[in-house]
Amino acid sequence: MRNNRYESIIDAIGRTPIVKLGNISKGLKATIWAKMEFMNPGGSIKDRIAKYMIEKAELEGKIKPGDTILENSSGNTAMGLAIICRQKGYKLKIVIRNTTSKEKIKMLEVLGVDVVKVDASLPPEHPESYNQYAVNLAKKDPSLYYIDQHNNLDNNESHYMTTGPEIWEQMEGKIDYFIAAVGTGGTLCGAGKYLKEKNSNIKLIGLDPVGSVFYDWFKHKKMITPSHYLVEGMGDEFLIKTAQLEILDDMMKVEDKKAFGWAKKIAFEEGILAGGSSGANIYGAVQLAREIDREANIVTLICDSGYKYFSTIYNDDWLAENNLL
Ligand SMILES: Cc1ncc(COP(=O)(O)O)c(C=O)c1O
Structure with a gap:
C-alpha cells in the first residue's frame, strides 16, 4: 500500500527499508547495507x-x-x-x-x-x-x-518472492555480495536465488556459528559432531532441506563472542538495536569487505530486534556466566 494503511497486521509484513551502515563502513572500500527486518510486526525476518x-x-x-x-x-x-x-x-x-x-x-x-x-x-x-x-x-x-520450516521449501520461496525482489529494487541492482546467517537457509538461499537469476555475478556468502554442521559440510563435505553454541536462529545439528548450500559461493564461521560483540557495536555505532545473528551478519560483512579491499556493495540483514535479548546478549551477568565477556 502506498500510504502504509493496511486491512490487517498481516499485510504490514515485508517492504522493510534498506539502510547504509555508514559508520560501520568507515575505513572500508566497500559499503555495507542492511535490510531492517526487525521492523516487521513480529520483530524479525x-x-x-x-x-x-x-x-x-x-x-x-x-x-x-x-x-x-x-x-x-x-x-x-x-x-x-x-x-x-x-x-x-x-x-x-x-x-x-x-x-x-x-x-x-x-x-x-x-x-x-x-x-x-x-x-x-x-x-x-x-x-x-x-x-x-x-x-x-x-x-x-x-x-x-x-509446518516444518526446516524442510518446507515454501520458506525459501517466500524469500524468493519477497525479500529477493525488494533487495534488488532497493539497491537498483547494484549488489556485489549478499551475506547472511544460515538458520534454515530460507533467507540466503531463497532471496539469493532471485538475486543470482537477476545477475549471476552476485556472490552469496553464508555465515555459520562455530558448533553447527553447515560450514564443514559446505567446505569439505564433512559431517562434524555438533557442539553447543548460544547465538539464536543460526546453524543446525543436521543438514536440512531448506539449507540449499550448493547455491552459495562461500561460507564463513562465526563465534558467539564475535556475534554478540558486533551486535553491541551496531547499537553503538549505528543506533540500531539488533540480535546476535545480525551481529554475526555485520561481522561477516566487515571481514568480507576487508578481504576484498575494493569498492563494492555488500548487502546483509538485521534479522531481528535486540529487544528480544535484553536478558541474554545485552546482560553482562549472562555474558559472564557463559564466559563471553
Ligand atoms: C534471529 C534469526 N537470525 C537469522 C535467522 C536465519 O534465517 P533463515 O532461517 O532464513 O536462514 C533466523 C531464523 O530463525 C533467526 O531467527
Whole structure:
C-alpha cells in the first residue's frame, strides 16, 4: 500500500527499508547495507515465512481456521506464526529450546501460544530433543499441522518472492555480495536465488556459528559432531532441506563472542538495536569487505530486534556466566 494503511497486521509484513551502515563502513572500500527486518510486526525476518507458509497451506487445502499448527522454532518463526494465527483463527503449538531468551518466550505466551520447552542439552537424536519432539508429536497426532520450516521449501520461496525482489529494487541492482546467517537457509538461499537469476555475478556468502554442521559440510563435505553454541536462529545439528548450500559461493564461521560483540557495536555505532545473528551478519560483512579491499556493495540483514535479548546478549551477568565477556 502506498500510504502504509493496511486491512490487517498481516499485510504490514515485508517492504522493510534498506539502510547504509555508514559508520560501520568507515575505513572500508566497500559499503555495507542492511535490510531492517526487525521492523516487521513480529520483530524479525521470520514473519515473512510464517505468512507465506500458512497462506500456501491454505491455498493447497491443507489447513483451515480452527486447526492447530505445530512448529519448532528458535522463537522468531513462532512469533510470526502467532501473529498470523491470531488474525486467522488458528491454534498454535510451539516447541522451543529451554535456553531461548525469556523475552521471546514471553512474547509467545502473551499471544496465547502453547509453548513446549525442551531441554537444549539433549542430543539431536533423542526423542525429546528440539529436533525430534515436534516430528514425533506430529506422527502421534495427525490433527496437528506440522509446518516444518526446516524442510518446507515454501520458506525459501517466500524469500524468493519477497525479500529477493525488494533487495534488488532497493539497491537498483547494484549488489556485489549478499551475506547472511544460515538458520534454515530460507533467507540466503531463497532471496539469493532471485538475486543470482537477476545477475549471476552476485556472490552469496553464508555465515555459520562455530558448533553447527553447515560450514564443514559446505567446505569439505564433512559431517562434524555438533557442539553447543548460544547465538539464536543460526546453524543446525543436521543438514536440512531448506539449507540449499550448493547455491552459495562461500561460507564463513562465526563465534558467539564475535556475534554478540558486533551486535553491541551496531547499537553503538549505528543506533540500531539488533540480535546476535545480525551481529554475526555485520561481522561477516566487515571481514568480507576487508578481504576484498575494493569498492563494492555488500548487502546483509538485521534479522531481528535486540529487544528480544535484553536478558541474554545485552546482560553482562549472562555474558559472564557463559564466559563471553
Ligand atoms: C534471529 C534469526 N537470525 C537469522 C535467522 C536465519 O534465517 P533463515 O532461517 O532464513 O536462514 C533466523 C531464523 O530463525 C533467526 O531467527
